[in-house]
Amino acid sequence: MTWRDDAGPAASGRTESVVPRSVPRRHPTIAEVARVAGVHASTVSRALRGESGIAADTVGRVRRVADELGYRPDPAAVGLRTRRSGLIGVLVPRLTDVVLATIYEGLDAAAAEAGFQTFVANTGDDPETRRRRLATLRDRRVDGVVLGDARLTDDDLLAGLAADGLPYVLVSRRSRGHLSVTTDDLRGGRLVAEHLLALGHERVGVVAGRTYSSTGVERTRGFRERYAEAGLPVPEELVLPSRYDVSGGREVADALLAVRPRPTALFAVNDFTAIGVMGAVRSAGLRIGDDVAVVGYNDVPLAAELPIPLTTIASPMTEMGRVGMARLLDRAAGRTVRSVRLRPRLMARESSGPGRPAGSPGAD
Amino acid sequence: MTWRDDAGPAASGRTESVVPRSVPRRHPTIAEVARVAGVHASTVSRALRGESGIAADTVGRVRRVADELGYRPDPAAVGLRTRRSGLIGVLVPRLTDVVLATIYEGLDAAAAEAGFQTFVANTGDDPETRRRRLATLRDRRVDGVVLGDARLTDDDLLAGLAADGLPYVLVSRRSRGHLSVTTDDLRGGRLVAEHLLALGHERVGVVAGRTYSSTGVERTRGFRERYAEAGLPVPEELVLPSRYDVSGGREVADALLAVRPRPTALFAVNDFTAIGVMGAVRSAGLRIGDDVAVVGYNDVPLAAELPIPLTTIASPMTEMGRVGMARLLDRAAGRTVRSVRLRPRLMARESSGPGRPAGSPGAD
DNA sequence: AGACATTAAGCAAACGATTGCGATGAACAC
DNA sequence: GTGTTCATCGCAATCGTTTGCTTAATGTCT
Numbered sequence: 001m002t003w004r005d006d007a008g009p010a011a012s013g014r015t016e017s018v019v020p021r022s023v024p025r026r027h028p029t030i031a032e033v034a035r036v037a038g039v040h041a042s043t044v045s046r047a048l049r050g051e052s053g054i055a056a057d058t059v060g061r062v063r064r065v066a067d068e069l070g071y072r073p074d075p076a077a078v079g080l081r082t083r084r085s086g087l088i089g090v091l092v093p094r095l096t097d098v099v100l101a102t103i104y105e106g107l108d109a110a111a112a113e114a115g116f117q118t119f120v121a122n123t124g125d126d127p128e129t130r131r132r133r134l135a136t137l138r139d140r141r142v143d144g145v146v147l148g149d150a151r152l153t154d155d156d157l158l159a160g161l162a163a164d165g166l167p168y169v170l171v172s173r174r175s176r177g178h179l180s181v182t183t184d185d186l187r188g189g190r191l192v193a194e195h196l197l198a199l200g201h202e203r204v205g206v207v208a209g210r211t212y213s214s215t216g217v218e219r220t221r222g223f224r225e226r227y228a229e230a231g232l233p234v235p236e237e238l239v240l241p242s243r244y245d246v247s248g249g250r251e252v253a254d255a256l257l258a259v260r261p262r263p264t265a266l267f268a269v270n271d272f273t274a275i276g277v278m279g280a281v282r283s284a285g286l287r288i289g290d291d292v293a294v295v296g297y298n299d300v301p302l303a304a305e306l307p308i309p310l311t312t313i314a315s316p317m318t319e320m321g322r323v324g325m326a327r328l329l330d331r332a333a334g335r336t337v338r339s340v341r342l343r344p345r346l347m348a349r350e351s352s353g354p355g356r357p358a359g360s361p362g363a364d
Numbered sequence: 365m366t367w368r369d370d371a372g373p374a375a376s377g378r379t380e381s382v383v384p385r386s387v388p389r390r391h392p393t394i395a396e397v398a399r400v401a402g403v404h405a406s407t408v409s410r411a412l413r414g415e416s417g418i419a420a421d422t423v424g425r426v427r428r429v430a431d432e433l434g435y436r437p438d439p440a441a442v443g444l445r446t447r448r449s450g451l452i453g454v455l456v457p458r459l460t461d462v463v464l465a466t467i468y469e470g471l472d473a474a475a476a477e478a479g480f481q482t483f484v485a486n487t488g489d490d491p492e493t494r495r496r497r498l499a500t501l502r503d504r505r506v507d508g509v510v511l512g513d514a515r516l517t518d519d520d521l522l523a524g525l526a527a528d529g530l531p532y533v534l535v536s537r538r539s540r541g542h543l544s545v546t547t548d549d550l551r552g553g554r555l556v557a558e559h560l561l562a563l564g565h566e567r568v569g570v571v572a573g574r575t576y577s578s579t580g581v582e583r584t585r586g587f588r589e590r591y592a593e594a595g596l597p598v599p600e601e602l603v604l605p606s607r608y609d610v611s612g613g614r615e616v617a618d619a620l621l622a623v624r625p626r627p628t629a630l631f632a633v634n635d636f637t638a639i640g641v642m643g644a645v646r647s648a649g650l651r652i653g654d655d656v657a658v659v660g661y662n663d664v665p666l667a668a669e670l671p672i673p674l675t676t677i678a679s680p681m682t683e684m685g686r687v688g689m690a691r692l693l694d695r696a697a698g699r700t701v702r703s704v705r706l707r708p709r710l711m712a713r714e715s716s717g718p719g720r721p722a723g724s725p726g727a728d
Numbered sequence: 729a730g731a732c733a734t735t736a737a738g739c740a741a742a743c744g745a746t747t748g749c750g751a752t753g754a755a756c757a758c
Numbered sequence: 759g760t761g762t763t764c765a766t767c768g769c770a771a772t773c774g775t776t777t778g779c780t781t782a783a784t785g786t787c788t
Contacts, residue, residue, distance in 0.1 A: 027505075029744055040768045045746060055766060072503045076443035077744035080773045085440065096469060101460040105486065117504065120484060122469065139436045140481065141391075246669035275669065282671045305610035305639065307646045307671065393774055404738045409776060419736060441774035444743045 028069045037065040048073075079141065088328065089137030090120045091130060092148040097244065098300050099270075099317060100148055103171055106321020107146055114329055116143070123149050125210075130157055144168060144332045146324060150175040151212045167332040171324040174214040174339070179331065181324040181340045183315040185215055188344035189222025189267075191313060192295050195346055196265045197230050199353050201293060205238035205256040207249055207268040207277060216241070219269040219297055238263055242273055249276025257284050257292070265293035265352070271300045271312055278308065278351065293352040304349065311352035314345045392433045401429040412437075443505065452482045452692065453501030456512040457489045461608065462664050463634070463681060464512055467535055470685020471510055478693055480507070487513050489574075494521055508532060508696045510688060514539040515576045531696040535688040538578040538703070543695065545688040545704045547679040549579055552708035553586025553631075555677060556659050559710055560629045561594050563717050565657060569602035569620040571613055571632040571641060580605070583633040583661055602627055606637055613640025621648050621656070629657035629716070635664045635676055642672065642715065657716040668713065675716035678709045 034041040039058065047054050047062035065071075079085045088111050092100040108118045119142065123130040130149065134157065137145060144167040150158060155175050161168050162178070170180035196204055206223060209216020224234045237259055242252040249268050256266060257280060266281075268274035274296030281292045288294055288308050296303060299314035323340055330337045398405040403422065411418050411426035429435075443449045452475050456464040472482045483506065487494040494513065498521060501509060508531040514522060519539050525532050526542070534544035560568055570587060573580020588598045601623055606616040613632050620630060621644060630645075632638035638660030645656045652658055652672050660667060663678035687704055694701045 030746095031744075041745080042747075042769080043767055046767085049746090053766065058766080074444070074744055075504055076440045076449065077773090078746080079440035080438070080444050080744080080775090081746045083773075094469075095459065096462055096465040098460055098462065101465055105458075105460060108485070112500075117483070117500065119481070121472070136476075136481070140439055246666055250669060272666070275666070279669055279671050302610055302636070302639065305614060305643055307643050394776095395774075405775080406739080406777075407737055410737090413776090417736065422736080438774055441743090442776080444745085444773090445775045445777085447743080 027074065028071045030071070030073070033062065033066050033069055033071050036069065037062045083141075084143055085141045086116055087140060087142045088116050088118045088144050088146065088325070089134075089140070089142040090118050090146045090148065091123050091133055091137070092120060093125045094122050095120060098272075098302075099298050100172065102300075102317040103148060103321040103324070106318035106323075107171070107325045108321070109318075110322040110325035111329075114325070116329070118146075125149055125212075127157070134161075138166070142166075144328045146171055146328060148172045150178065150180070150214070152176070152214045152217055153212075167328060169324050169328040169331065171320055172215060174218075179327060179337060179339055181320055181327055182214070182342070183320065183344045184341040185218035185344070186222035186225075187341075188297065188313045188315065189219040189224075189269075190226040191344060191346045192219075192267050192297075193223045193226030193230075195311070195348060195352065196267070196293060196295065197227070197232075199265075199293065201263075201265040202232055203238075203261060203263045204234060204265040204267065205259070205263040206234065206240070207242045207252045207256070207266060207273050208239050209242055209244060209269040209273070211241050216244075216269045223267055242268075244270045244273055246272050246276040246279070249273030250280050251276075253277040253280035254283075257281065257286075263292070265295070267295045267297075269297050271296035271298045271303050271310060274310055274312065274351075275302075275306070278306075278310070289351050289353055295352050299347050303347070306351075308351050309349035311349045312347050314347050316342050391438065392435045394435070394437070397426065397430050397433055397435050400433065401426045447505075449505045449507055450480055451504060451506045452480050452508045452510065452689070453498075453504070453506040454482050454484045454510045454512065455487050455494060455497055455501070456484060458486050459484060462636075462666075463662050464536065466664075466681040467512060467685040467688075470682035470687075471535070471689045472685070473682075474686040474689035475693075478689070480693070482510075489513055491521070498525075502530070506530075508692045510535055510692060512536045514542065514544070514578070516540070516578045516581055517576075531692060533688050533692040533695065535684055536579060538582075543691065543701060543703055545684055545691055546578065546706070547684065547708045548705040549582035549708070550586035550589075551705075552661060552677045552679065553583040553588075553633075554590040555708060555710045556583075556631050556661075557587045557590030557594075559675070559712060559716065560631070560657060560659065561591070561596075563629075563657065565629040566596050567602075567625060567627045568598060568629040568631065569623070569627040570598065570604070571606045571616045571620070571630060571637050572603050573606055573608060573633040573637070575605050580608075580633045587631055606632075608634045608637055610636050610640040610643070613637030614644050615640075617641040617644035618648075621645065621650075627656070629659070631659045631661075633661050635660035635662045635667050635674060638674055638676065638715075639666075639670070642670075642674070653715050653717055659716050663711050668711070670715075672715050673713035675713045676711050678711050680706050 030041050030044050034044045044062050047059045048066060090104060090107055095101050104120060111118045121133040123133055147168060147170050150170045150173045152175055158175055158178050170178055172182060174180045174182050206220050208220040227234050238256060240252045240255060242248040253266060256263060266277050268277045274294055277294050278288050281288050286292050296310050296312040299312045303310040303312050320342055327337045394405050394408050398408045408426050411423045412430060454468060454471055459465050468484060475482045485497040487497055511532060511534050514534045514537045516539055522539055522542050534542055536546060538544045538546050570584050572584040591598050602620060604616045604619060606612040617630060620627060630641050632641045638658055641658050642652050645652050650656050660674050660676040663676045667674040667676050684706055691701045
């Protein structure tokens, strides 16, 4: 079944960069399969695609010939005829962000299982770049689009997408009136609040993320709501927007720690931001977990392994990708689908309190 | 000049958003452009592609009509005709690894500038998965492939790739006899050794990475060579292979710190591994930078922002991607190209010594 | 003024698959 | 033995571009 007539792996790469290339490695076409199998090309097509109306032995013979020849349909030809590309476009703020990269893994895995392939592009959260990248995806005639960089309100890119018929779904961030798969960020924020309340923190600050992303906004809102319910509303000056990277957390935390009376706990809506917060706390000569509790969000793999393990909210990122892709494909198939909010879980670790054992406290 | 008897763009989209889906958003074809411009489709094609032999005013008219109509060539049709997909496949161990994600950003940016689009897939460093993913890329008729997960020796996937004519290039990791763009890992290892020697460390250990990846192997080799030259060969028991993640570093460092006499410095061939090492050092009750110096490799953004900033080797990851893509496209165009090794730079920070100011010590 | 370049644009055949429809033959009922 | 019904499979059009070859029109040279 394996062919090794040619060069063979023993050809020891001596002439590394001498001759450019040569053997153009032709792919067999459906016509060749038809000829060898002694049937018409249309029959090969139907047999391979498992349509009814073809004799069982014919199907068998065609299939055998096809993979003896190593036949693989040319996606360009298929796409031209069927008007379907088998491609799903994915737009993310940045793939170097582990959270998005993980979601993308889930998206891609689910797409692959359904016979689709994905196409990522970074947008850097920049409107103009988004527009250009989306145009590129359209040019490629993608069958659907996944957006990981939706804006909470007034996202006209989404409006445009909804206007023409390209199926799409949002992941990670929500936006009013659009199909999305996210974690329940409101609930996640509340979980953090309850955790800190239980530990007795009465004066707390929030490194709140970007004002245009639902993740930051809703995590912050859930958190503040819960504190307000406990009769300890979080004052405005202790809630500051931030970037989603380490240095963003560092800068904002420096500011929050300068407020008097100083907060005894800081909630950062993103783990990397939280790492920046930890840096700020240490630089201020304070002890993480003792003097100032720090809580993050997402439970990236790094969080549990830090010198001082980070208390954070586990959000099922890979699953979010898988579910998001499933929803998109459902929608593209014309089925009616609804937005999903996945359940977040608290991972209590040392950064929020004295010597608690690593791992989740239980719950579901 | 142009006749516009038909529908015309002025038909004012009144019934815009009444029905949710429906409007399948037809793309105009080259034939429609031709009709509106009053020329033949072949003329449109030539005009748009800037071929010679078309009158300047015709070119102008066609161009104008084309973008009034929003014409974009159908990639499936183009691909079918030209046998070129405009797609470059990229295989990486894992996209959630910031190093690879950053290299990918460079690859993608350079590809986009050259009019190509990229296609990533994770292989998890698993031979069978690699083979399957590569087959998928072949099925898509990619014009070239970038491999980020090459094995140092006996990589039969590469042998097969070389045998048939698909252009390819390796990034990040090298493999004998294949075109690659990497950093000079031998030199990087030496830089670390020189740094630690200058600080007076005589007994050092190495968290060496995977034995099948050139990165780990060569960084380790360069390091050991330099120490051997200084008359202080690193003993075998202080050099252990590892995974490239945080917990891998943690486990191996636990073992190294148990060796007696205990090493005073540990070199991890990857920043995340180094973070795991830092965790192990702290857990052993030792002070990072004072009792045990820790050095990583890659200078990921996180490194400089850690509570104790990490001394590491800056490897130009984005540039590696850009250069890699450029080399691949050169090769695909039939030009002869040679492998490249980019220059690494030491970033001395606090993790390797007492209170040194953050940033590079200078050099080029 | 006629032969001949030269330039500009059209014609039509690919590329490789899918698919509506028609043709063929066998099985079957009467 | 004729007519009808299935089950199989072939025919040919089609998707939207690109490109070798022709044709038509214009200019140039002797």
